Amino acid sequence: MVSRKGDNVAQNNNKNGLARAREKSTTKAAAVFLFPALFLIAVYMIYPIIDTFTTSAYSWNGISSDKIFVGIQNWKTLFSDMTFWSSFGHNVVVMVFSILLQIPIGMLLATFLDAGGKKFNLFKVIWFLPYLMSSVAIAFLFSYALATNGGIFSSIASMIKGGKVTVDLLGRNPHALFSVIGVMAWQFTPFYMVYFIAGYGNIDTSIYEAAVIDGATRGQYLRTIAIPLLGPIFKTACTMSLIGSLKYFDMIWNMTGGGPAGGTELMATYMYKLSFQQFNMGYGSCVAAGMFLLITFIALVFQKIFVVKEDY
Amino acid sequence: MKRKFVSIILATALIGTLLTGCGGSGSDGTTTQPAEEETEASAETEATDETPAEEEAAPSEDAAAGSTEGKNLPELTTEPLTINLWDIATEGSVKDIQEGAVKRFMEDYPNITVNQVHQQNDNYKQQLIVAMSSGQAPDMYIHWGGGPMAEYYNSGFVNDITEMFNTYDHPEFIDAAVAQSSYDGKVLAIPFGGLSGCDIFYNKTIFAELGLEVPKTIEELEAICDKLIEAGYVPFSLANGSKWTGSMYYMYLVARHSGNAEFDAAYAQENGGTFTSDAFIYAGEKIQDWVKKGYFPEGVNSLSTDDGQDRALLYDNTCVMMLHGSWQTRSISDDNKEWYDANIGVFRFPEDSEAAAAGVPQNVEIGTAIGNGFSFNCWNADGSVDQAKLDACYVLATQYYNDDTYNQEQLASGTIPSIKGFETTIEDPNTKVVADVFFSASNVQLWYDQYLPASVTEVHKDCMTELFGLQKTPEEIGQAHDTAMQAAIAE
Numbered sequence A: 001m002v003s004r005k006g007d008n009v010a011q012n013n014n015k016n017g018l019a020r021a022r023e024k025s026t027t028k029a030a031a032v033f034l035f036p037a038l039f040l041i042a043v044y045m046i047y048p049i050i051d052t053f054t055t056s057a058y059s060w061n062g063i064s065s066d067k068i069f070v071g072i073q074n075w076k077t078l079f080s081d082m083t084f085w086s087s088f089g090h091n092v093v094v095m096v097f098s099i100l101l102q103i104p105i106g107m108l109l110a111t112f113l114d115a116g117g118k119k120f121n122l123f124k125v126i127w128f129l130p131y132l133m134s135s136v137a138i139a140f141l142f143s144y145a146l147a148t149n150g151g152i153f154s155s156i157a158s159m160i161k162g163g164k165v166t167v168d169l170l171g172r173n174p175h176a177l178f179s180v181i182g183v184m185a186w187q188f189t190p191f192y193m194v195y196f197i198a199g200y201g202n203i204d205t206s207i208y209e210a211a212v213i214d215g216a217t218r219g220q221y222l223r224t225i226a227i228p229l230l231g232p233i234f235k236t237a238c239t240m241s242l243i244g245s246l247k248y249f250d251m252i253w254n255m256t257g258g259g260p261a262g263g264t265e266l267m268a269t270y271m272y273k274l275s276f277q278q279f280n281m282g283y284g285s286c287v288a289a290g291m292f293l294l295i296t297f298i299a300l301v302f303q304k305i306f307v308v309k310e311d312y
Numbered sequence B: 001m002k003r004k005f006v007s008i009i010l011a012t013a014l015i016g017t018l019l020t021g022c023g024g025s026g027s028d029g030t031t032t033q034p035a036e037e038e039t040e041a042s043a044e045t046e047a048t049d050e051t052p053a054e055e056e057a058a059p060s061e062d063a064a065a066g067s068t069e070g071k072n073l074p075e076l077t078t079e080p081l082t083i084n085l086w087d088i089a090t091e092g093s094v095k096d097i098q099e100g101a102v103k104r105f106m107e108d109y110p111n112i113t114v115n116q117v118h119q120q121n122d123n124y125k126q127q128l129i130v131a132m133s134s135g136q137a138p139d140m141y142i143h144w145g146g147g148p149m150a151e152y153y154n155s156g157f158v159n160d161i162t163e164m165f166n167t168y169d170h171p172e173f174i175d176a177a178v179a180q181s182s183y184d185g186k187v188l189a190i191p192f193g194g195l196s197g198c199d200i201f202y203n204k205t206i207f208a209e210l211g212l213e214v215p216k217t218i219e220e221l222e223a224i225c226d227k228l229i230e231a232g233y234v235p236f237s238l239a240n241g242s243k244w245t246g247s248m249y250y251m252y253l254v255a256r257h258s259g260n261a262e263f264d265a266a267y268a269q270e271n272g273g274t275f276t277s278d279a280f281i282y283a284g285e286k287i288q289d290w291v292k293k294g295y296f297p298e299g300v301n302s303l304s305t306d307d308g309q310d311r312a313l314l315y316d317n318t319c320v321m322m323l324h325g326s327w328q329t330r331s332i333s334d335d336n337k338e339w340y341d342a343n344i345g346v347f348r349f350p351e352d353s354e355a356a357a358a359g360v361p362q363n364v365e366i367g368t369a370i371g372n373g374f375s376f377n378c379w380n381a382d383g384s385v386d387q388a389k390l391d392a393c394y395v396l397a398t399q400y401y402n403d404d405t406y407n408q409e410q411l412a413s414g415t416i417p418s419i420k421g422f423e424t425t426i427e428d429p430n431t432k433v434v435a436d437v438f439f440s441a442s443n444v445q446l447w448y449d450q451y452l453p454a455s456v457t458e459v460h461k462d463c464m465t466e467l468f469g470l471q472k473t474p475e476e477i478g479q480a481h482d483t484a485m486q487a488a489i490a491e
Helices: A002-014 A017-055 A073-079 A082-132 A135-145 A152-161 A175-202 A205-213 A218-229 A231-246 A250-255 A267-277 A281-311 B002-032 B035-049 B051-063 B092-108 B124-133 B146-154 B162-167 B175-180 B204-209 B218-230 B244-258 B261-268 B278-293 B309-315 B328-335 B337-343 B353-357 B387-400 B404-412 B429-439 B454-468 B474-490
Strands: B081-087 B112-118 B140-143 B196-203 B234-236 B319-325 B344-347 B364-368 B373-376 B443-445
Touching: A017 A281, A073 A281, A082 A175, A082 A218, A082 A231, A082 A267, A082 A281, A135 A175, A135 A250, A175 A231, A175 A250, A205 A218, A231 A281, A250 A267, A267 A281, A267 B124, A267 B454, B081 B124, B081 B387, B092 B112, B092 B387, B092 B404, B124 B140, B140 B146, B140 B387, B146 B373, B146 B454, B162 B387, B196 B204, B196 B244, B196 B328, B196 B429, B204 B337, B204 B344, B218 B234, B218 B278, B244 B261, B244 B278, B244 B319, B244 B353, B244 B364, B244 B454, B261 B278, B261 B474, B278 B454, B278 B474, B309 B319, B309 B328, B319 B328, B328 B337, B328 B344, B328 B429, B337 B344, B344 B429, B364 B429, B373 B387, B454 B474
Parallel strands: B081 B112, B081 B140, B234 B319, B364 B443
Antiparallel strands: B140 B373, B196 B319, B196 B344, B196 B364
16 A cells, blocks of 8 residues: 555656646546535534534523533433333334344345246336335325224234224234334335345346356256355345334334334434424434434444354 | 346336435425415415305404404504414315415505415424524414423513503403413413314214213213113224323313312322322223223224224214314314214213212313414514514404404304304304303313423323223323423423
C-alpha cells in the first residue's frame, strides 16, 4: 500500500499539466456527484442519530421550549424498564422466527422457480404480490382475515366443526405475537425469493454446463454447486431480515397497536407511544437510542459469527 | 431472460417503495396545499347536498342573518390575514358542516383567508406534536380537551382566552362544556363538536320477542343477560381491541357504585384514595364475572370498533346490546337508516340499587361535554399575543362554528350541540334519551382515557385488555393504575 502510494507520488511528479488537470477535474466531478448523497445522508441519517442521543439526555415533552437536562437519568430508567425489555424480547422472537421462516421459504420458492424455468413465470408474479402491498394495507387485510367474527380461520373452523367456533388469533397472548410473525413472513418472504432468484441468476452458466458435462443431475447441481455458491447472498439476506425485524413498526402498529396488553409491543411501537402519545419525547429518544445500540450490536455479532463460519 | 425478469421486478419494487414513500408524505403535503381548492370543490357538492338542511334551518337563520351583526364582538382587521386551521373532518357530513362554517366566515370577511386543513384522525396527534416542535403549529386546531390540552397549554401553544370569553358574546355553552374547555381556572378552548353521552343501545325487536323490559337496576340487567344467553344470544357486543370501549363498562360500574367520590380520590392519590378501593374492585369483578358467564362475544380483545366490528355483531343478531358513545346513533343510521329506525333503542346504564340505598348518587354519567374544542395559537414573533388573528379565530369559532346553521346541521346528523336549550329541539327518540340522560346528570365524568394523564391512559387501556382477557385480577389492575398515577403525579 505504502510503496504504491510512493509510486503514485513519483508518477505524479512526472505527469504533465494535462494529466494533472484531468485528475483535478475527476476529483471535482467525484465531489459534485457525491455531494448530494452525502448531504442527504448527513441531514436525514447522521444528524437525527446524533440528535436522538442528545435528546435522550433531556426531560422533554416534545413540544415545549424548555428542555430540562437530566443527564443519564433516562438511561438509568431504561435499564430497569420492564416494558422495554419485554418489547426487546418480542423483537428477538420476531427476529428468530423471521429468519427461520422467511429465508428458508424464500429460498425454497426461488429454487423451485429456478428449476422450473419459464413455465413458472406466473407463480413468480403471484408470489411476489404480497411484497408490493403496503404494510398498512396488509395490516387491515389480516385484521379482517384473522377476526373472530367472520374471519377466515373462524369461518373455516366453524364450517368443519359446525356451529359457531371462534378462533381468536389476535386477542390472546402469546397467539397474537405468532400470528403477527406469520403475517410478516407472508409479507417479506417474496422479497427473499426474488433476492435468491437474482443470486441463482448470477451463477455463471458455464458452471452449470461444466457440471452437466461431468454428468451431474439437476438435483446434484443445486445441492453441491448452486446453493453453496449462494453463501454470501444468504448471509446478507439473514442480516437484512435481522435488522428489519428488530426495527419493525408499521404493520404491527396498524394491526395490533402493540396489544393485546403489550403482547406484541416491539421496541419501535413502544418508542412511538412514548414520544408521540405520552408526551415523553426525552425518554422516547432514549428508547430509540437504546434500540440503535442494540441493533448495531446484534448485527455486528451476527456478522462476526457468520464470517468465521464461512472461513471453514 | 431471467436476469431481465428479476431486474424488472426489482425495479418495480423500487418504484413501488418510492411511490409509497412519496404517498406517505405526499398525502400530507397535498392536504396542506390544496385545502382551499378542496373547500371550494366540496362547497359545490355541498350546495346540492345541503340545501334541505339549510331550508330546515331557514326560519332561525333569518334572525341570525349576517351572523355577527349587533353582537358584542371584537372588531376584526380589514388587512389581509391568513388563518391556518387544522381539523380532522376528513369525510361525510362532518366535513360538509365544518367547511360550511368556514365558507360563511370567509364570505363575511373576504380579507381573511382560512386555510382549512383536514388531518387524518389516526396520526393527527403526532402531526400536531411534530408541527409544534418545529414551529409550524396551526393558528387554530382541534383537540379533545383533558390531559393533552393541558400539555399544549403548558408548552405555550394555547392562548388563554378567559378574558375574551368573559367580555365578548359566545353561545351559551352548558356548564360541563365550559368546565371541560378550561384548565387551571382558564378558558382555553371553544367547544364545537357537540356532546357525547354513553348509553346502552339495544335491539328493540329481540327485546320484544323475548318479552324483556328495559332494566332499571344492574340486577335486572343481569337477569336480562341470562335470558338472552338462554335464547342463544350474546348479550353485549363489544370490540375491545380498541380498549377504550371496554373501559366504558368499567367506568360506569365504578360511577354507579361510588359516584365520583372514589375516582376523584384515586385520581389525586390522596386521603387513602386508590384504584384498588371498593368500587374499582367491584367493577373489575363484575366484568370478569360477566366475561365468564359469556355476556361478551368470544375473542373480544381482537375485535376493533374502528372497523365497526361491534356494530356488525348487532346487525347479524349475534349480540343484542352495546354500551357505547352516543355517536353510534349516527353510525348505525348511516349504515342502514331503516334497520336503525326499526330495531335500535337506547337506555341509560342501570342503577346499582345497593349503592343507591346507601345514598350514592346514581346520576353521575360518563361522556364528554365538548366532543371537540378549538384552541388558538396566535403569537407574534416576539412572543406577545397576535390579537388581530386571535380575534378573528374567536369570531370564527364562536359565531360561525356554533351558529344556528351549524347547530341545525349538527342536530340533523345526530350530534347534540353543547349549548343550553338544544335538548328541547331533538326529534330522534334515541338522541332524546341520550340528551335527557346527559342534561339530568349531576356530573359528567370525562372518559378516563382522555381525563387521565397520557402515561396513565396507556396503562389504563392495557389493563382493560387484561381485565376482559382474564389475565389480571381486579386488584392487580388497580395496583397498576396506582403505580402509573403516582409516577405521573411525581413528574
